[in-house]
Amino acid sequence: MQTWTLWAAAFLTLHSAQAFPQTDISISPALPELPQPSLCPLFWMEFKGHCYRFFPLNKTWAEADLYCSEFSVGRKSAKLASIHSWEENVFVYDLVNSCVPGIPADVWTGLHDHRQEGQFEWTDGSSYDYSYWDGSQPDDGVHTDPEEEDCVQIWYRPTSALRSWNDNTCSRKFPFVCKIPSLTIH
Structure with a gap:
């Protein structure tokens, strides 16, 4: 009888361990806050918190600037693109x-010196903190155009x-790139 009792006790111990497996539960801290995804309007491309769109329309600089301002996200209107780093410059050109x-395209940006010759500023009011002038540029057309x-x-x-x-x-006509801050989901 004692063998039967030991066998029954071992059987019940073995099967109850399988029927009710023990699980170690640990509670981990909350996930770190992830950056919020940004939203751009349809056909616009996002890069570092801004939305960009290339328009293959030949317009004067003023016409292109006005065209951009017709697009808005929230309370912000688009402007001709301002560029503040090499990476952004590459992004804009690659977008074009x-x-x-395969078709080389010259495109307007939002940089100008309308107010004072040689004092460049962006149409969106951002700081002029980066440039990538070609060779002897800016030259104000001293060699070709009066x-x-x-x-x-x-x-x-x-x-x-x-x-x-x-x-x-500014009266020449080129395609252009518009830029606007993207929306974020809260």
Whole structure:
């Protein structure tokens, strides 16, 4: 009888351990706060908290600036693109090339010196803290055009640095890139 009792006790111990497995539960601290995803309007591309869109429309600098202002996100209106780093410059130029691959395109930016010659400023009011002028630029058109060159474009020239900048006559017509702060989900 004692063998039967030991066998029954061992059987019940073995099966109750399988029927009710023990689980170690640990509570981990909350996840760190993740950056909020940003939202851009349809057909706009996001880069570091801003939305960008290339418009393959040939417009004067003033027409392009006005065209951009017709787009808004929240209470902010779009402006011709301001550029504040090499990475942003590459992003803008690559955005243009992704829309018109294989076709070099000069595009307007929001940089100008309308108020005072040589004192450049962005249409969105941001600081002029980065530039990537080509060769002898800005030259205000001293070699070719008697009209002042107060508006800045990213240009493509086979003989110059890719994605470099040039001051040009504002009445010339080029495609352009608009920029607007993106919305974030709260």
